[in-house]
Every structure is written in structure tokens, then in C-alpha cells.
Amino acid sequence: MINPKSYSKVLGFAVLLTLIVIVLGAYTRLTDSGLGCPDWPGCYGQLSVPENISTHEYQRPLEKHKAWNEMIHRYVAGTLGFVVLFILFMTIRGKNVLKQSVGLPLLLLATVIFQALLGMWTVTLLLSPLIVTAHLLGGFTTLSLLWWLWLNNRSTTLHSNNSDSSPVIHKSSLLKIAALFGLLLVIIQIFLGGWTSTNYAALACGTQFPSCFNSWWPDMDFVKGFELTHESGVDYEFGVLESPARTAIHYTHRMGALVVFSYMMLLGIRLLSVGGTFSKLAKLLLVVLFSQVSLGIMNVMLGLPIAVATLHTLFAALLLLATLAITHRIIKS
Structure with missing residues (x-):
């Protein structure tokens, strides 16, 4: 059963997860780990950081600490993508109860998909400032949309309970x-x-x-x-x-x-x-x-x-x- 309380909890978790993604992205950038894995979505052709690589296949030497910084960021961002998909599912299933249109969750999902593309281009275009900045703004946009959804749900709940004294x-x-x-x-x-x-x-x-x-x-x-x-x-x-x-x-x-x-x-x-x-x-x-x-x-x-x-x-x-x-x-x- 989809209800405003469970919906709010999922949205709150997604907001927190997005904050973690943004912080991990900043840490990745500040530790010069943006090219820790020179390919995407894997790392040197693997789903995890490899123990060693072929120097003939990749021009960049493996620096494990940088590679792990990058991959942990990707793992958490990928998890956020699935959470956003679940939010869309909850919105559709509980549309009448939640009183929330699917427009905002759809925009949110589109933003996350575009974020994934920007993440790929960040690597393939060798940390182009234009792409990396767009990727950063995409993260903040994702955070804003999730937060706005949470605020909408909270506002609806307060009005329903006649407990808004603002x-x-x-x-x-x-x-x-x-x-x-x-x-x-x-x-x-x-x-x-x-x-x-x-x-x-x-x-x-x-x-x-x-x-x-x-x-x-x-x-x-x-x-x-x-x-x-x-x-x-x-x-x-x-x-x-x-x-x-x-x-x-x-x-x-x-x-x-x-x-x-x-x-x-x-x-x-x-x-x-x-x-x-x-x-x-x-x-x-x-x-x-x-x-x-x-x-x-x-x-x-x-x-x-x-x-x-x-x-x-x-x-x-x-x-x-x-x-x-x-x-x-x-x-x-």
C-alpha cells in the first residue's frame, strides 16, 4: 500500500543519498580521481577495480586509490538511479492517494539518465570543464527535484491534517x-x-x-x-x-x-x-x-x-x- 508516510521516507532517503553522491563527486574531483578509471561504466574493462592491467591496452597506469574513489562514486550514483525509478513507480501506483502528478518524477528520471551520460562524457572527454560542470549542476538539479517532491508531499500531509500554522x-x-x-x-x-x-x-x-x-x-x-x-x-x-x-x-x-x-x-x-x-x-x-x-x-x-x-x-x-x-x-x- 502506497501512502504519504512511506513515500516521504523513500524521498528522504533519496535526498540523503543524493547528498552523498554530490559529496563523493566532490571528493573524487578534489583527489584528482576523475580519470581513475579511463573507461565507463566499468574500470579497465571490469565491474570492479582490477588487481593489475595490461599496459598495452590502456595508456593510463592503474592507481588503485583513485580508481576506487571513482568506482565508489559510480556505485552509489547507480543505486540512486534505481531509487529514483522506484519513486516513479510509487508515484504512479499511489497517484490518487499522494496527490502528486507523475510529471516531476518523470523529469527526475530523465535528469538522472542524462546525468549518467554526463558521467560517461566526463571520462571520455577527459574532464572537459564544460561537461564536468554540467555534471555537477545535474547532481544539484537531481537533489532539487527530490527535495521539491519531499516538500510537496510534506505540504500535502500538513494541509490534510490541518497542522500547517505558517x-x-x-x-x-x-x-x-x-x-x-x-x-x-x-x-x-x-x-x-x-x-x-x-x-x-x-x-x-x-x-x-x-x-x-x-x-x-x-x-x-x-x-x-x-x-x-x-x-x-x-x-x-x-x-x-x-x-x-x-x-x-x-x-x-x-x-x-x-x-x-x-x-x-x-x-x-x-x-x-x-x-x-x-x-x-x-x-x-x-x-x-x-x-x-x-x-x-x-x-x-x-x-x-x-x-x-x-x-x-x-x-x-x-x-x-x-x-x-x-x-x-x-x-x-
Whole structure:
């Protein structure tokens, strides 16, 4: 029997699993394990990491720790794919009870399938920044769709039980527009973070903060830095851009962080005065926001330690979830 409670549990598990996939993807990227297995979906022609390989068949030597980083990420991502398929099945079977259309789960499944293709192209196109960034955004898109489904199910359950005590915000309220604009800013900043990482620009200003190479406006090449092209046959591992281009990417990410921090802090403070669930969500937003900015600064000043950089990706996901929760609550009010 499909019911909202079991549906919510499966969705919650899928959200958690997606967060794990995103963190594992970040760890794989940060440990330079993206090409730990030079083929797809297996690893050196096998379903697991082999003990040894033929050096004549593969140009890349086997580095077991990198290969395992990559394969564990693939295993967990594959598991998520089956969970998403099960969610679609549950939605279809319990459509009348759940009051959830199949449109969103179908879009979710299509996103996961496209994610698998991007995962393959990440390897076959030798870590092209355009593909790897798209793969990262696909992971965040999957997370967003699952979270939105969970929020929808929770909202339906609360309304059915008449237990939703959140303040009502009129449809014409500027707060709705403000929340949607905040969501857009967070998405853009996630793209900039992904573009920074995939172009190996995280330390393009060294370990200096807030200045960059003892300057507030260092030598930068924005045209090259944000050229969204891919050249076939080029190995993009460790990056191919010159220093001014990487500096432009890094500096833009810093400026974006300043804009997002300022805007979301003001939005959070405004929501604190609304009361009810909005106040709780605002507190969560502010905690995640300050944590994320602190992790970003630590990334630079400590020279990009893997643990801190991985947490930076996790808190980017948590910031997105908090912003989506606020947006959903405002829209449904």
C-alpha cells in the first residue's frame, strides 16, 4: 500500500543519498580521481577495480586509490538511479492517494539518465570543464527535484491534517519575488563554484584573502576564463588555462559569494520577522550561509585542504536546500 508516510521516507532517503553522491563527486574531483578509471561504466574493462592491467591496452597506469574513489562514486550514483525509478513507480501506483502528478518524477528520471551520460562524457572527454560542470549542476538539479517532491508531499500531509500554522504571505508579496531571486543567485553561485573547481582555479589567488596577489584588481582574462567551449582530444586534467584566466574565474566566484552572502543575509533577517516556520527556516539559512562563507575563506587561506573543500560542496547543497525550502513555503502559503 502506497501512502504519504512511506513515500516521504523513500524521498528522504533519496535526498540523503543524493547528498552523498554530490559529496563523493566532490571528493573524487578534489583527489584528482576523475580519470581513475579511463573507461565507463566499468574500470579497465571490469565491474570492479582490477588487481593489475595490461599496459598495452590502456595508456593510463592503474592507481588503485583513485580508481576506487571513482568506482565508489559510480556505485552509489547507480543505486540512486534505481531509487529514483522506484519513486516513479510509487508515484504512479499511489497517484490518487499522494496527490502528486507523475510529471516531476518523470523529469527526475530523465535528469538522472542524462546525468549518467554526463558521467560517461566526463571520462571520455577527459574532464572537459564544460561537461564536468554540467555534471555537477545535474547532481544539484537531481537533489532539487527530490527535495521539491519531499516538500510537496510534506505540504500535502500538513494541509490534510490541518497542522500547517505558517503565516500566510499574499501572492503579490515582494517576499515571493525576493525568495525566487535569491534562489537564482544561489544557482549562479553554484555554477561559478563548479566552474572554479573544474578549471583548477580554487587557488588562483594563492592563499591570500581578501586581496589577490597583493592587489584588489589583479591581472585577469575574463574572455578566456569564461569561454564555454570544448576541444576534442585535449586532456583537461589539472587545467589548461593560463593564470590570468584562472584568476578571473576565482575572482568572479569571490564577488559572487559576496553578493549571495549579502542578499541572503538580508532575506534571512527579513524572514525572521515573519514568524512561524519562516523564522525557523531563516535561522537555518543564516547558519548554513555563515558556515559556507567561512569554509570558502578557509579553502583559500589553508591551501584547499580536501576535507574543507568537500564540506564546502556539501554546504553549497545545504544552502540550496534551505533556499528551496523557503521558496516552496512562500509559494505554497
